[in-house]
Amino acid sequence: MLDIKFIRENGETVQKGIRNKGSDVDIKHILETDSKQKELSLSVQKLREERNVAAREKNIEKGKKIKEKLEKEEHELRSLEDRIKELLLKIPNLPLKDVPIGDESRNEVIKKVGEIKKFDFEPRDHLTLGESLDIIDVTKAAKVSGSRFGYLKNEAVLLEFGLVQFVMEKLRDEGFIPLIPPVLIKREITEGLGYWQQGGNENYYFVRDYELSENEQVKSLDLYLAGTGEHSVVPMHKDEIFSEKDLPKRYVIFSSCFRREAGTYGKDTRGIFRVHQFDKIEMVSFVKPEDDRKEREKLQALVESMMQDLGLSYQLVRLATGDLSFPSAETIDVETWIPSQKRYRETHSISTTTDFQARRLNIKVQDKSEKKFVHILNGTAFAIGRTIIAILENYQEKDGSVMVPKILQKYIGKTVIKPKK
RNA sequence: GGAGAGGUCGCAUAGCGGACUAGUGCAAUGGUCUUGAAAACCAUCGUGGCAGCAAUGUCACCGUGGGUUCGAAUCCCACCCUCUCCGCCA
Numbered sequence: 001m002l003d004i005k006f007i008r009e010n011g012e013t014v015q016k017g018i019r020n021k022g023s024d025v026d027i028k029h030i031l032e033t034d035s036k037q038k039e040l041s042l043s044v045q046k047l048r049e050e051r052n053v054a055a056r057e058k059n060i061e062k063g064k065k066i067k068e069k070l071e072k073e074e075h076e077l078r079s080l081e082d083r084i085k086e087l088l089l090k091i092p093n094l095p096l097k098d099v100p101i102g103d104e105s106r107n108e109v110i111k112k113v114g115e116i117k118k119f120d121f122e123p124r125d126h127l128t129l130g131e132s133l134d135i136i137d138v139t140k141a142a143k144v145s146g147s148r149f150g151y152l153k154n155e156a157v158l159l160e161f162g163l164v165q166f167v168m169e170k171l172r173d174e175g176f177i178p179l180i181p182p183v184l185i186k187r188e189i190t191e192g193l194g195y196w197q198q199g200g201n202e203n204y205y206f207v208r209d210y211e212l213s214e215n216e217q218v219k220s221l222d223l224y225l226a227g228t229g230e231h232s233v234v235p236m237h238k239d240e241i242f243s244e245k246d247l248p249k250r251y252v253i254f255s256s257c258f259r260r261e262a263g264t265y266g267k268d269t270r271g272i273f274r275v276h277q278f279d280k281i282e283m284v285s286f287v288k289p290e291d292d293r294k295e296r297e298k299l300q301a302l303v304e305s306m307m308q309d310l311g312l313s314y315q316l317v318r319l320a321t322g323d324l325s326f327p328s329a330e331t332i333d334v335e336t337w338i339p340s341q342k343r344y345r346e347t348h349s350i351s352t353t354t355d356f357q358a359r360r361l362n363i364k365v366q367d368k369s370e371k372k373f374v375h376i377l378n379g380t381a382f383a384i385g386r387t388i389i390a391i392l393e394n395y396q397e398k399d400g401s402v403m404v405p406k407i408l409q410k411y412i413g414k415t416v417i418k419p420k421k
Numbered sequence: 422g423g424a425g426a427g428g429u430c431g432c433a434u435a436g437c438g439g440a441c442u443a444g445u446g447c448a449a450u451g452g453u454c455u456u457g458a459a460a461a462c463c464a465u466c467g468u469g470g471c472a473g474c475a476a477u478g479u480c481a482c483c484g485u486g487g488g489u490u491c492g493a494a495u496c497c498c499a500c501c502c503u504c505u506c507c508g509c510c511a
Contacts, residue, residue, distance in 0.1 A: 038471085045471065045480045052480090055492040058439070063491025186501095241431095241468095371468095 001194070001360045002091050004034060004084070017094035020101050020321035030087045037080040044073050089191070093356035095321045096330040106320035107333075113304065114313030116337055121398045125340035126389040127271035130156065132400050133392075134420040136272060148261060150272040152388070155417045159391065159404075160279065160384050162411030164254055167281045167381045170306065176252040176283065181232035183256055184223040189235045192361040194327035194353075195227070203227060205258050229253030229282035230378040237286065238361045242374060247365055248295060249286040252381060254279065272385050273345070281381040288365055292352055292375040296330070299350050299379040303334055306381065309407045312390050313337040315344050327353040334380070336390045347386045350379035 007014050007027060015027040047070045054063040100106045117123075130136025135156035141149040152160060168178050184207060190196060195203070205225040226232045233253050242249065257280045268274035283302070287295045300316070307314050319331040328351040335344035355373035358364070364371045395403040400419045404412050 041480090042471070048480060051491080055439075058491075060491045065491095067491065 001088050001356065002094070003359065004088065007031065007091075008034065014091070014094065017321075018092055020095060021092045021324055021326075022322050023090070023092050025087065025090050030084065030091075033080060033084050033087070037077065037084055040073060040077045040080060044070065044077050047073060089194075089360075092324075092326045093194070093329050093353060095324060096352075096354075098318075099324070099330055100318065100320040102320045103322035104320060107323060108318045108320070109315050110318050110332075111316040112313075113308070113315070114311075114337070116313055117339055117394050119339065119396075119398075123339040123393060123396060124400065125271065126273070126392045129392045129396055129400065129402060130271070132419045133402065133417050135159075135417070138271060145276075147269075148275045149277060150275055150385075152272075152385075155404075155412060155414075156388055158412045159388050159408065162408040163382055163384055163387060164279075164281060165411055166309075166407060167306065168252060168254075170309075171250075171252040171283065171302070171381065174250070174302065175248075176250040179229075179233060179251045179253045181226070181229060181236075181253060181255055183226040183232065183258070185226055185232050185235075187222045187224060189238070190224050190231065192235055192238065193231060193357055194360060195231070195325070203260055203262070205260055225258035226255060227259055228257050228378075229255035229280060230284055233282075233284050234357055234376055234378070235361055237363050240363055241371060242286065242363075242365045244288070244365060244367060247286060247288050247374065248291060251284045253282045253284065255282065256280075271389070273389060275385060278383065278385040280383045283377075283379045283381050285377045286363065286374045287377065288367075289355065289372055289375050292354065292377070295375070295377050296332075296350065296352055299377060300332055303348055303350060303379060303381065307334065307336070310387075310391070310405050311407075312394060314347070325351070327351075327356045329354045329356065336386070337394065338390060339393045339396075345386070347383055347390065348380035350377070352377045 002014065008031065011027050011031060018025060018027075047066055051063060051066045051070060054066060095101075100108050127136065127138065133155065135152065135154045137151040137153060138149070141151050172178060187206075190204075204227045207223045207225055224231075230253075232255070233251055237249075256277060258277050259275075261274060261276060264274060272278070283299055285295050285299065304314075304316075314334050314336045317333045317335055319328075319333060324331055331349055331351040333346050334348035334350070336347040337343075338345045353376050355375055357376045358373040363374050363376070365374045391405060391408075392402050395405060397403065397416075402417045404415055404417065409415055
């Protein structure tokens, strides 16, 4: 959510900024509603004051008269307030200044690291490898759960837990608090995050837990399945005020993530690249506003360092305004080289939501003299499925076996995974 | 799932239709005293909005949302959450 005061003073800038993000909310309309609301609010306040005076004097006659008038105005005021709130919730976060303007074709590659792996044979894709190593099974998953699901088996499971252990150890040393969150989240909580305004129902699962009450009426508990660890971790601190010494507060989160992937029919249908359920290790930071940039750089540096530890080649991409998510002010994607596709594919995403989520969720920091909304950042440490894909494909040998990256060997207990058939 | 007790300004507690403009204790902050500290004493001390240069004034907020009333922390309805006991379960 943006600050209404900020919108009042910077109407033009806001309109331009959100248009660049693809939003068509009419700022002028909001400001008109806002000034109407302000006027009415003044009148209501005055009436309430009169009412309070009359009540103190026990002047029943006068009180009755005021009540009548007040009820009418309060009703009108409430509907104006609801309207403004509704409109404000529809406004996405503004992009930072250096974000390229335009749609995803304007995304900028800002850095490439690592040599692209050369093979003297035609590299197999992750599914072919996974099946012959007997570590990935999507056929059986389809039988049980449908398309876009997968089983990880044998060494793939060890790879997953090895990655988790590796990241937890590394980030714990950096002061991150390890966390496994609930994956079912209350509806009103998810609204604070600002992900539902843009095709929320297409992206996330809505869970209904039906129950029959005594009179046979269906009651339901409305919960969402977390799309990423951020969803259940950011709202942990809803309505809280950090003291300055508590910040930065950093979490490293292991969470299963659920995506509907509606509207992606025909995209990445092979294997486990795009699935409805996957595990992810995610970083979330709460920082003082002035530390935003420093924290972005830190998260990015950590991701790069871990990618280099794994020996994977990647590029960094600065997303253009039109490609940013609703709450994001700046996003850097990490794309990892996938040999079978002969291109870099998105494996990580590092974003700042500035004070956008903090305002919606009312999360502040007590400075020396004032309370300010914190800045909240999130970044992928590893999307485990896609990381396993990258490892399998980049570390494959001519005979179909896969070398285990050095850093993970101690967790897997071997240096190479050999085909079972 | 059953039975009971609760949710009040950081924490603990009081208040159960009109002096609540929410009391008290603790904690916190500033000060007095002290060589320094403790103790004692004095003072300050919830959040958000609106008006105002400001002092200040005013409105809202007692789990959440409705309702009753001239007047609601207090009464009514619904919901959420916490605790205790029992049952079930990992």
